[in-house]
Amino acid sequence: MNLAELGTFLHDCQQCRLASGRTQVVFGTGNPQARIMFVGEAPGYYEDQQGIPFVGAAGKLLTQLLESVGLSRSEVYIANVIKCRPPNNRDPLPDEVETCKPYLLQQIQLIKPKLVCSLGNFATQALLGKKVGITKVRGQVFQLSDFVLFPLLHPAAALHQGNLQGPLREDFQKLKQVLDEMAQAETETPASSPVAPSPLHSQSSIPSPPPAQMDLFES
Ligand code: URA
8 A cells, every 4th residue: 555545545534532522534645755744633623623733833833843844834745643633632541542543653654755754742652662751752863773863842832822933943953963863874875774863862862762662663
């Protein structure tokens, strides 16, 4: 199955209670071969209306932050852990995550990004497989089995708490450093070889997750 086929497959998904309240499934947007992917929590009101992730206020901030580090929305891929809007934007429930997360992992498997940026607590915990606070792990690099995970604060958090705007911008500046290091590593590595993890790895002050948590694609 390719990415478009997965989107079609989920178009009328009825696997959890969120199906009854949504306007539409919000699958994802951007370059299906992106090297960098951004993952948020769940669609909000505007995303549910338009069928595109991050188009409301948090999305506008995300677009600006991407541009501030030389990235455009069309070159990256943007998705959420949960594909349907929870009623009144409540937090997704554990069984909703259980049901929907495999589709995010399938998207990652099909897009094959080198770097996945999780936005906020929810996406970070889902991808790390660990209950860690975003303020502890933001701006650090985690080498997982198939990609590098880089957690950042969620733009919506910075909109609600003005004091997080500076730290969020700092996270994007760190992201730029990570991207520069990846580009540098690629110029030093033959095209057919995977990116050498060492320069990225050495930035992390937190140990890599244990092996059980690193195999994201176990079925
Ligand atoms: N917040 C998210 O986590 N995802 C969106 O798509 C919009 C806001």
